[in-house]
Amino acid sequence: MTTPKIVYTLTDEAPALATYSLLPVVSSFTKAAEVEVVTSDISLAARVLASFPEHLSEEQRVADTLAELGELTKRPEANIIKLPNISASIPQLKACIQELQSQGYAIPNYVDEPKTDEEKDIQARYAKVLGSAVNPVLRQGNSDRRAPPAVKAYARKFPHSMGKWSKASRSHADYMREGDFFSSEQSITMDAAGDVRIEFVNQAGAVEVKKTLALQEGEVFDSMFMSAKALDAFFERTLQECKEDGVMWSLHVKATMMKVSHPIVFGHAVRTFFKEVFDQYGDLFNELGVNPNNGMASVYDKIKTLPQSKQDEIEEAIHACYEHRPEMAMVDSVKGITNLHIPSDVIVDASMPAMIRTSGQMWGRDGKQKDVKAVMPESTYARIYQEMINFCKTNGAFDPTTCGSVPNVGLMAMKAEEYGSHDKTFEMKEDGIMRVVKADGTVLMQHNVEKGDIWRACQTKDAAIKDWVKLAVNRARQSNTTAIFWLDAERAHDRELRKKVEVYLQEHDTNGLDIRVMGYNRAIRTSMERMIRGKDTISVTGNVLRDYLTDLFPIMELGTSAKMLSIVPMLAGGGMYETGAGGSAPKHVQQVLQENHLRWDSLGEFLAIAVSLDELGQKNNNARARILGQALDQATGKLLENNKSPSRKVGELDNRGSHFYLALYWAEALAAQTEDAALASKLKPVAQALQENEAKILEELSQVQGQPADLGGYYHLDQAKANQVMRPSVTLNSILDSLK
Ligand SMILES: NC(=O)C1=CN([C@@H]2O[C@H](COP(=O)(O)OP(=O)(O)OC[C@H]3O[C@@H](n4cnc5c(N)ncnc54)[C@H](OP(=O)(O)O)[C@@H]3O)[C@@H](O)[C@H]2O)C=CC1
Ligand SMILES: O=C(O)CCC(=O)C(=O)O
Numbered sequence: 001m002t003t004p005k006i007v008y009t010l011t012d013e014a015p016a017l018a019t020y021s022l023l024p025v026v027s028s029f030t031k032a033a034e035v036e037v038v039t040s041d042i043s044l045a046a047r048v049l050a051s052f053p054e055h056l057s058e059e060q061r062v063a064d065t066l067a068e069l070g071e072l073t074k075r076p077e078a079n080i081i082k083l084p085n086i087s088a089s090i091p092q093l094k095a096c097i098q099e100l101q102s103q104g105y106a107i108p109n110y111v112d113e114p115k116t117d118e119e120k121d122i123q124a125r126y127a128k129v130l131g132s133a134v135n136p137v138l139r140q141g142n143s144d145r146r147a148p149p150a151v152k153a154y155a156r157k158f159p160h161s162m163g164k165w166s167k168a169s170r171s172h173a174d175y176m177r178e179g180d181f182f183s184s185e186q187s188i189t190m191d192a193a194g195d196v197r198i199e200f201v202n203q204a205g206a207v208e209v210k211k212t213l214a215l216q217e218g219e220v221f222d223s224m225f226m227s228a229k230a231l232d233a234f235f236e237r238t239l240q241e242c243k244e245d246g247v248m249w250s251l252h253v254k255a256t257m258m259k260v261s262h263p264i265v266f267g268h269a270v271r272t273f274f275k276e277v278f279d280q281y282g283d284l285f286n287e288l289g290v291n292p293n294n295g296m297a298s299v300y301d302k303i304k305t306l307p308q309s310k311q312d313e314i315e316e317a318i319h320a321c322y323e324h325r326p327e328m329a330m331v332d333s334v335k336g337i338t339n340l341h342i343p344s345d346v347i348v349d350a351s352m353p354a355m356i357r358t359s360g361q362m363w364g365r366d367g368k369q370k371d372v373k374a375v376m377p378e379s380t381y382a383r384i385y386q387e388m389i390n391f392c393k394t395n396g397a398f399d400p401t402t403c404g405s406v407p408n409v410g411l412m413a414m415k416a417e418e419y420g421s422h423d424k425t426f427e428m429k430e431d432g433i434m435r436v437v438k439a440d441g442t443v444l445m446q447h448n449v450e451k452g453d454i455w456r457a458c459q460t461k462d463a464a465i466k467d468w469v470k471l472a473v474n475r476a477r478q479s480n481t482t483a484i485f486w487l488d489a490e491r492a493h494d495r496e497l498r499k500k501v502e503v504y505l506q507e508h509d510t511n512g513l514d515i516r517v518m519g520y521n522r523a524i525r526t527s528m529e530r531m532i533r534g535k536d537t538i539s540v541t542g543n544v545l546r547d548y549l550t551d552l553f554p555i556m557e558l559g560t561s562a563k564m565l566s567i568v569p570m571l572a573g574g575g576m577y578e579t580g581a582g583g584s585a586p587k588h589v590q591q592v593l594q595e596n597h598l599r600w601d602s603l604g605e606f607l608a609i610a611v612s613l614d615e616l617g618q619k620n621n622n623a624r625a626r627i628l629g630q631a632l633d634q635a636t637g638k639l640l641e642n643n644k645s646p647s648r649k650v651g652e653l654d655n656r657g658s659h660f661y662l663a664l665y666w667a668e669a670l671a672a673q674t675e676d677a678a679l680a681s682k683l684k685p686v687a688q689a690l691q692e693n694e695a696k697i698l699e700e701l702s703q704v705q706g707q708p709a710d711l712g713g714y715y716h717l718d719q720a721k722a723n724q725v726m727r728p729s730v731t732l733n734s735i736l737d738s739l740k
């Protein structure tokens with residue numbers, strides 16, 4: 001048998017930077033307890049490099065670590081700590097490729113419109129790296145995300161700021177009333193395993209098989225489409241209304257995770273907002289290869305090859321659009337980056353809670369906060385945000401010092417629901433019928449579609465649903481908390497799930513538990529009403545709501561979803577411990593580059609490592625691993641109590657300083673425990689050295705702040721430079737080295 005290991009992932013942006021500082025601490029402590037921690041680089045850059053071995057020299061080649069990790073998830077010994085990673089949009093992927101090329105990696109350019117077989121091969125390889133490409137591979141289980149009691153206590157003691165809500169606020173969510181996925185959704189449950197074909201029948205009756213799938217018994221299969229005409233009309237209506245009412249316009253989609261359908265939706269918004277520009281220059285843009293799905297950045301990028309006078313003319317036409325359109329929310333008002341610049345800048349799960357936390361406002365062109373229409377075409381989920389907005393208008397902002405918690409149990413395993421639909425999503429090239437047909441020719445579902453419509457199918461496996469119900473019952477029991485299944489009787493898919501939930505709940509002892517099933521609006525209202533009375537309510541939801549709610553509620557309760565404990569108990573018996581429930585915080589990297597201050601809070605990592613150690617200890621009868629995990633939890637508690645989390649401002653304690661305190665408190669807790677005397681005596685001198693050198697270490701850490709930092713790259717950092725930046729205290733480094 002191989003030695004049990006913890007796999008620690010290396011990712012991108014702020015969490016990757018934080019790892020340069022945190023991992024040496026973790027490795028020193030785990031080494032002292034003979035627990036092995038290995039790393040696995042699944043960063044965007046590493047995944048790009050792994051896709052083109054034949055373009056690289058022997059030394060430059062990297063293994064396909066994501067595929068290896070994916071294999072590991074299918075084994076019971078899997079113990080993976082997964083940090084957030086970039087889910088790249090095409091503009092980000094292109095930037096990463098360019099950076100790697102500039103560093104001497106001869107990888108091919110991204111091909112927008114592949115023609116030759118070679119180009120098609122290149123595009124297919126990049127398509128595997130694009131968007132949310134890591135999480136679906138690794139998440140071989142359902143999701144359990146919650147705020148541990150120590151974190152909740154911290155939020156009560158040191159509440160984050162919450163923008164006040166005015167009853168007169170004009171902010172609201174707006175969504176399609178017809179023609180969207182919600183209105184057309186159809187769903188079936190397979191009574192026996194069998195093949196189905198997804199077919200397109202054109203108006204002449206010719207049948208094209210788009211895809212064949214082998215479905216399992218009990219699998220839920222959905223199909224739905226969004227009408228392109230209805231989408232354009234919807235965008236136009238929202239723009240007109242904003243113009244008339246003087247409310248700012250903003251768009252919130254998830255182009256990263258819904259990597260096929262949402263960039264298309266985003267493209268429609270770009271084309272509608274800048275209608276005159278696309279009407280006038282459409283042919284030229286086609287020639288240049290402008291793709292509105294990549295945002296206005298694509299226009300600015302592609303017109304660079306034109307003579308200056310033509311560029312000026314186009315830019316003037318763009319400006320003319322701004323004149324007659326409503327004000328648009330800005331991503332960066334100083335640099336003039338709008339909501340429609342790049343599809344990955346505004347991601348709905350993070351952007352909507354940020355808006356609600358900020359009095360329901362976003363930033364305008366003048367850098368001032370303003371009321372806003374939050375446009376979210378898919379009505380299925382947009383309505384929950386409208387409920388919360390209404391709730392805040394009536395009851396005021398949530399109060400972190402008194403409010404209860406809404407943890408989540410999410411149906412995520414086996415690429416459940418919409419987040420697994422990318423290979424079954426099609427943009428229609430002509431009018432006709434999309435249908436799902438059984439091998440024997442029976443038509444299971446069908447839709448009349450028009451050119452440009454977006455049609456998609458989703459799969460949800462019975463095994464995943466069964467495990468999700470079990471997890472919900474277990475969580476309700478363990479935490480003695482009311483649980484609500486968010487299943488909407490109006491939705492075809494949810495009606496299928498409701499039937500299964502009723503059956504599977506019978507398989508568990510639910511005696512004494514409060515488990516309810518509700519539609520989304522009632523579920524969120526009930527949860528919020530309980531929340532303001534200090535009561536906790538587990539939300540048991542599908543995959544998209546899992547994603548949305550695990551940013552939405554934590555951001556109200558804790559100020560950020562980075563403080564969540566995020567566990568994926570895998571179907572095969574292993575465990576993945578995600579760190580936080582949010583992303584990779586690109587803004588934080590900008591701050592490091594400008595003033596060498598990293599405000600990334602690694603609390604999610606601390607929580608994940610403790611659970612991972614505990615799990616490793618339990619499974620392998622390794623008492624030391626458990627002691628390490630328990631001591632780490634104590635250290636984290638003390639860190640919160642003493643408020644040693646990173647501050648947002650340069651010159652104050654940052655991520656590196658916070659890691660110093662973690663090391664100090666962890667060493668103290670290990671030195672003080674009595675279960676393992678040898679471990680205690682090993683850590684005693686370390687605790688002492690860290691205590692004695694506190695001032696010196698803090699000084700060494702703060703000295704470097706205030707100047708720009710050089711990391712040698714953005715996507716692919718220079719190891720030596722990043723180490724230099726993230727480990728500036730020689731005193732701390734040498735104390736940690738003494739443990740090895
Ligand atoms: N699990 C995963 O792999 C996930 C990956 N992503 C990916 O991350 C990238 C960025 O996504 P985005 O939607 O901007 O969301 P982020 O969560 O990265 O950023 C939103 C904001 O959250 C705050 N934040 C997040 N994490 C922390 C932390 N540890 N400490 C302090 N503050 C934190 C920051 O707010 P402030 O500036 O106010 O301090 C940040 O600007 C995308 O590529 C996205 O696809 C997104 C979600 C999950
Ligand atoms: O995979 C991604 O792109 C983001 C994942 C995410 O937002 C989440 O699971 O909360």
Ligand SMILES: [Mg+2]
Pocket residue numbers: 349547548551581582
């Ligand atoms: Mg999310």
